[in-house]
Amino acid sequence: MTAATATPVRPVRTRTLALGVGLLWVGVLIALPLAALLALSVADGPLGFARAVTAPGALASLTTTLTLAAAVALCSAVFGTLIAWVLVRDDFAGKRFADALIDIPFALPTIVASIVMLALYGPESPVGLHLSSTRAGVFVALAFVTLPFVVRSVQPVLAELETDAEEAAELLGAGTWTTLRHVVWPAIRPAVISGTGLAFARAIGEFGSVALIGGNLPGVTQVTSQYIAQRIEVGDPTGGAAVSVTLLAIAFGVLASLRVLARGRSGRWA
């Protein structure tokens, strides 16, 4: 089918106008700010860019961000998979309620997430857990906002997984653990990896949910997005832009590798 047959009812002029409007919209709102950001990041030359990204505060924030994001992604992978399993294969009163809870972190504004975490893990904690301004505080906030990724990516795969193979394995004498490892795990692994990657990508850019509980302590709990905001506040937009571009590049790197992984997989299994 050619482009011409796809639009016989729409005059060429309308199509050109619509295309122009669409490009203008995306261009002004997204492409131009992004281009200006890239230009600003190298306004002091490549050396200036390198200096801004390797400044002690920037490196410390990147280390904090990447370490915590990796830890949270791992935690999400383990608990997310377990929760998905329980929601699909188990049956108990209140299961639908538990299932609905999974969507709450996606639904809530990030600053509300910060308040929600502070309610249980802040200075007024009814159980005496004072995680405010600690790395553990940032961890729980990131664990909250990334909870749905692994659960929602593994759940449909588990639900569609035929139980025949599992039953056959058991009939042939495989133990529970062997069946889980050799039958179930290979089937859900791609979904676990993709959910974990998305959780990681989300965690490295997170700002609102850690804003209040993190405390923004340089070198301890300050994440990269907070460091960037601070550069803007102290009047160093060029430095802020350089670190922004770095953060953006890391996020894109993660998402691109996920896409490559997914493509390799569909090639093998198709």
Add this chain to the structure above:
Amino acid sequence: MRLPLATRLGARLVALSYLAALVAVPVGLVLYRALAPGLAAFWASVTTPAAIAAFNLTVTLLAIVVPLNVVLGTVTALVLVRGGDFRGKTLLQALLDLPFAVSPVVIGVALIALWGRGGWFGGIADAGFPVIFALPGMALATAFVTLPFTVREVEPVLREVGDEQEQAAGTLGATGWQTFWRITLPSIKGALTYGTLLTVARALGEYGAVLLVSSNLPGVSQTLTLLVHARYHDVANTYGAYTAATVLMGLSLATLVAGALLNRPRRTR
């Protein structure tokens, strides 16, 4: 496969404890703390002049951004699905996904780089029309983060319904507009509604990008999310932060529950 009973109960216990500790108990605590002092106190706390101003600003931003992104999102979805091939289509697709992947703070910095004083369009601010630290900047930030929602809901539905009916209408002599109003629009109504609700929910809750481009003055340039932050952080009004967060939570959940009730259009049938 059936796990042994002990394993099954153990897994259930761990999974539910995790959900309770991370979601159910903290959310319940916020609601409890906001409502325990009584409805009168709650109402007084969310109707202070600063809170009302914040609510009005958030609604103003919604009124600017949601129609813009819904209308232009639909136009762009039509171009992507029915417009054939054009140069830059891949780039356009990539740009449409960008807001999903970018940290809100980075969006704020990008807007400052473009519209701030000394930026590419800094002349507009110099001419006496400030964008950054003013309403236009906050609208641009909100528009950036919510841009993809309608396009990405409408696009797959348009692809799925195909264009046979539109072609038939054209053959029978319908004009482009008639075809759009009578054939295309009814077929994407569900996706359009759901996309609109997602846009509203996301716009309501945007914090980071708006924070960077707002002057953040109570009663003037604080949205509901900025109000929550200011109450907790700047004026140590923890109760006020809980009540404002409860209002935001209620609005976001109501929007998304409305979307779920309208039955999210299925992408694969």
